[in-house]
Amino acid sequence: MAELSxxxxxxxxxxxxxxxxxxxxxxxxxxxxxxxLSAVIPNPVEWKTSVESDYGDIPFxxxxxVLFPSLPHEHLITLQExxxxxxxxxxxxxxxGALHLKHEGMNPTLSFKDRGMVAGVSWANYLGCEIVxxxxxxxxxxxxxxxxxxxxxxxxxxxxxxxxxxxxxxxQPIASGALTIGIETDFDGCMRMVQELTQKxxxxxLNSMNSVRIEGQKAIGIETLHxxxxxxxxxxxxxxxxxxxxxxLGKGMRELYDLGIIDKLPRLAGIQTEGASPLYExxxxxxxxxxxxxxxxxxxxxxxxxxxxxxxxxxxxxKHFDGVIETVSETQLMDCKARIDRLGISICPxxxxxxAGAMKLRDADVIQEKDEVVVILTAHGSKFSNTAVExxxxxxNKFANQTQTIAPDIKELESVLKx
Amino acid sequence: MAELSxxxxxxxxxxxxxxxxxxxxxxxxxxxxxxxLSAVIPNPVEWKTSVESDYGDIPFxxxxxVLFPSLPHEHLITLQExxxxxxxxxxxxxxxGALHLKHEGMNPTLSFKDRGMVAGVSWANYLGCEIVxxxxxxxxxxxxxxxxxxxxxxxxxxxxxxxxxxxxxxxQPIASGALTIGIETDFDGCMRMVQELTQKxxxxxLNSMNSVRIEGQKAIGIETLHxxxxxxxxxxxxxxxxxxxxxxLGKGMRELYDLGIIDKLPRLAGIQTEGASPLYExxxxxxxxxxxxxxxxxxxxxxxxxxxxxxxxxxxxxKHFDGVIETVSETQLMDCKARIDRLGISICPxxxxxxAGAMKLRDADVIQEKDEVVVILTAHGSKFSNTAVExxxxxxNKFANQTQTIAPDIKELESVLKx
Numbered sequence: 001m002a003e004l005s006x007x008x009x010x011x012x013x014x015x016x017x018x019x020x021x022x023x024x025x026x027x028x029x030x031x032x033x034x035x036x037l038s039a040v041i042p043n044p045v046e047w048k049t050s051v052e053s054d055y056g057d058i059p060f061x062x063x064x065x066v067l068f069p070s071l072p073h074e075h076l077i078t079l080q081e082x083x084x085x086x087x088x089x090x091x092x093x094x095x096x097g098a099l100h101l102k103h104e105g106m107n108p109t110l111s112f113k114d115r116g117m118v119a120g121v122s123w124a125n126y127l128g129c130e131i132v133x134x135x136x137x138x139x140x141x142x143x144x145x146x147x148x149x150x151x152x153x154x155x156x157x158x159x160x161x162x163x164x165x166x167x168x169x170x171x172q173p174i175a176s177g178a179l180t181i182g183i184e185t186d187f188d189g190c191m192r193m194v195q196e197l198t199q200k201x202x203x204x205x206l207n208s209m210n211s212v213r214i215e216g217q218k219a220i221g222i223e224t225l226h227x228x229x230x231x232x233x234x235x236x237x238x239x240x241x242x243x244x245x246x247x248x249l250g251k252g253m254r255e256l257y258d259l260g261i262i263d264k265l266p267r268l269a270g271i272q273t274e275g276a277s278p279l280y281e282x283x284x285x286x287x288x289x290x291x292x293x294x295x296x297x298x299x300x301x302x303x304x305x306x307x308x309x310x311x312x313x314x315x316x317x318x319k320h321f322d323g324v325i326e327t328v329s330e331t332q333l334m335d336c337k338a339r340i341d342r343l344g345i346s347i348c349p350x351x352x353x354x355x356a357g358a359m360k361l362r363d364a365d366v367i368q369e370k371d372e373v374v375v376i377l378t379a380h381g382s383k384f385s386n387t388a389v390e391x392x393x394x395x396x397n398k399f400a401n402q403t404q405t406i407a408p409d410i411k412e413l414e415s416v417l418k419x
Numbered sequence: 420m421a422e423l424s425x426x427x428x429x430x431x432x433x434x435x436x437x438x439x440x441x442x443x444x445x446x447x448x449x450x451x452x453x454x455x456l457s458a459v460i461p462n463p464v465e466w467k468t469s470v471e472s473d474y475g476d477i478p479f480x481x482x483x484x485v486l487f488p489s490l491p492h493e494h495l496i497t498l499q500e501x502x503x504x505x506x507x508x509x510x511x512x513x514x515x516g517a518l519h520l521k522h523e524g525m526n527p528t529l530s531f532k533d534r535g536m537v538a539g540v541s542w543a544n545y546l547g548c549e550i551v552x553x554x555x556x557x558x559x560x561x562x563x564x565x566x567x568x569x570x571x572x573x574x575x576x577x578x579x580x581x582x583x584x585x586x587x588x589x590x591q592p593i594a595s596g597a598l599t600i601g602i603e604t605d606f607d608g609c610m611r612m613v614q615e616l617t618q619k620x621x622x623x624x625l626n627s628m629n630s631v632r633i634e635g636q637k638a639i640g641i642e643t644l645h646x647x648x649x650x651x652x653x654x655x656x657x658x659x660x661x662x663x664x665x666x667x668l669g670k671g672m673r674e675l676y677d678l679g680i681i682d683k684l685p686r687l688a689g690i691q692t693e694g695a696s697p698l699y700e701x702x703x704x705x706x707x708x709x710x711x712x713x714x715x716x717x718x719x720x721x722x723x724x725x726x727x728x729x730x731x732x733x734x735x736x737x738k739h740f741d742g743v744i745e746t747v748s749e750t751q752l753m754d755c756k757a758r759i760d761r762l763g764i765s766i767c768p769x770x771x772x773x774x775a776g777a778m779k780l781r782d783a784d785v786i787q788e789k790d791e792v793v794v795i796l797t798a799h800g801s802k803f804s805n806t807a808v809e810x811x812x813x814x815x816n817k818f819a820n821q822t823q824t825i826a827p828d829i830k831e832l833e834s835v836l837k838x
Contacts, residue, residue, distance in 0.1 A: 179820075181823050182822055341596075383801065385591075413602075
């Protein structure tokens with residue numbers, strides 16, 4: 001089946017064999033995986049019928065023909081990721097024609113990274129790599145370690161800057177059995193080490209430059225369209241850090257459209273924080289080449305990235321989908337987190353960036369009154385308990401919900417409750 | 420539809436109208452909800468076909484005829500809870516005929532409590548109660564607050580002992596907008612306050628004595644059987660604290676059996692910690708009446724309960740299902756948590772109690788070699804990051820996975836990796 005797919009350089013269009021362990025073109029630029037999808041899915045109507053599958057099937061298998069047809073089924077490593085909720089919150093946000101929230105925090109390791117890792121770790125398994133590695137302090141290491149943990153005969157290696165990691169960040173990789181190594185350097189130093197390691201040994205690299213992960217992440221958009229009964233919304237709105245997720249969303253939609261599975265393209269909106277906005281700066285000047293930034297500290301730590309790996313892929317998708325990039329402030333994103341959490345939908349600050357961006361684009365009438373909008377939420381709020389408590393305990397925050405203290409007296413309780 | 424259900428006292432068999440806001444019989448004992456299920460589901464084969472429903476339907480709606488037929492659909496308050504993974508970990512635990520883990524931590528607020536709250540909060544909504552309340556420091560308050568948060572015109576009230584709550588416990592109720600009140604008393608004092616409050620006012624009580632929640636929790640077992648294509652395992656194993664979850668599991672199975680949907684009953688095993696084992700003590704002496712205990716501190720904090728509310732219901736189910744009760748030590752439960760986490764399946768210490776109990780019962784040949792076993796996992800490990808880090812950083816723990824620190828030197832890294 002592997003002949004169905006090739007690696008292709010995004011700059012010079014050179015093809016490489018998909019069975020090569022390779023992350024970049026000889027020219028140095030990123031690769032992407034190109035499939036002969038029309039050979040796999042000659043009839044889009046039949047494909048749509050085929051995905052109305054048995055109760056309990058997992059999304060990666062359900063959509064695999066369009067996600068990654070070259071992966072033999074017997075090499076699949078899954079944690080039953082996906083089939084995440086799509087919440088219709090339109091009644092609470094009547095300024096939109098419709099507002100849906102796709103909650104990728106409801107994956108096994110509580111972030112969207114599981115969608116890419118099912119592809120990446122399964123591919124490592126297919127290639128016969130018994131060690132997978134990444135440099136990461138957050139969701140990437142959590143997801144990689146968990147999928148390596150469930151794989152037979154596989155070990156995860158996580159490189160981290162020594163002494164800069166919180167218990168919340170450490171807990172997931174170590175609990176999943178990854179060999180977790182603190183290095184006396186900064187994050188860039190860890191990244192250089194993991195690249196050197198994976199070049200020298202048969203160790204599979206699962207950082208963002210690995211283009212196989214993108215193929216799994218396409219499932220987020222495809223599953224959303226399935227949940228919407230293949231009615232394409234006007235917009236998908238998504239937070240942008242390394243720009244892999246927006247690239248995956250666009251690639252998946254393009255492929256569905258080219259196959260005739262959908263007959264309309266959505267627009268894409270990528271949202272960044274004001275202090276980490278290299279894609280926004282490029283967009284404003286008609287997609288000028290990337291000028292790396294020193295990203296400023298933000299509560300949306302997962303997208304605090306000044307030099308996005310998948311910049312070129314993202315720009316290509318944004319152009320194809322008539323996309324826009326917007327930025328939001330720390331106050332806007334934290335207020336938006338509070339508003340969505342308030343609906344019982346617990347989200348991370350990065351997800352809130354996308355929601356806040358959708359609001360801002362609607363206020364500016366870029367997203368129009370009748371438009372149907374899907375916002376991708378990327379991780380669960382439980383990874384950010386302290387962030388939530390700090391917000392709500394500060395009465396100067398717009399949506400703060402402060403605790404109160406009373407004596408054990410029913411009259412005092414009734415008085416607080418205005419009964 | 421409400422005439423399909425009544426409240427019935429578990430002691431004196433008196434019936435009460437289901438539309439009454441009532442939590443206990445006049446005799447003081449607990450109520451349970453009894454449905455005329457054979458009127459709702461005259462044909463079990465047709466029912467089984469009906470639950471093979473459209474992609475994207477939620478479990479509460481899918482199974483509602485057997486869960487709670489009296490609730491009108493328009494009053495349903497849902498967060499798309501359920502459809503949680505059932506992991507087959509048999510290859511890692513070959514001492515069992517089969518070992519499946521049902522991960523109820525993959526619900527929206529990351530615990531099984533969402534299964535009961537969809538019923539409880541929806542019923543409050545049906546009854547026209549605009550305030551719901553509970554005394555809780557953990558998963559119950561998180562779930563109640565979230566469902567109240569997504570309901571139109573509803574407010575949650577959470578009573579907590581002042582100053583004894585961690586940020587992790589506070590974050591969920593306050594973020595979901597519950598009025599969270601610290602009271603200068605202990606947990607029992609909070610419980611007395613919330614009961615007095617809900618007796619005096621039209622405020623719906625959602626603590627464990629509320630028998631409506633049990634009807635929603637029945638979905639855990641029913642969905643598991645559906646995932647197993649209605650093949651009944653030999654055992655369900657479940658952690659026991661207040662004993663509501665084991666009561667719900669039993670009630671749901673009894674109802675399926677009585678309807679002819681399943682043709683065999685599983686056995687039930689309830690697992691407690693050694694320091695909080697009132698049900699175990701009763702079981703050992705042929706189900707003697709409850710002797711409340713002063714529960715000892717355990718990492719499995721959610722089941723650190725010496726006086727379980729649903730004791731009588733649990734004993735009835737245990738007798739009906741040829742059940743057993745076992746206890747496990749702190750070391751056994753924490754080692755078991757490490758073993759399951761290691762497979763990429765992140766679990767809470769309470770879930771680990773059940774897994775450890777299953778191992779112990781297998782070692783003692785109570786669970787036999789060929790037996791197929793389902794263990795119910797009750798919450799996600801991410802609520803216990805610090806617990807995991809502490810375990811893994813202590814090299815005296817059997818499955819500790821310690822971090823290592825090295826200089827930024829590839830040779831040193833290769834040496835650590837034995838390459």
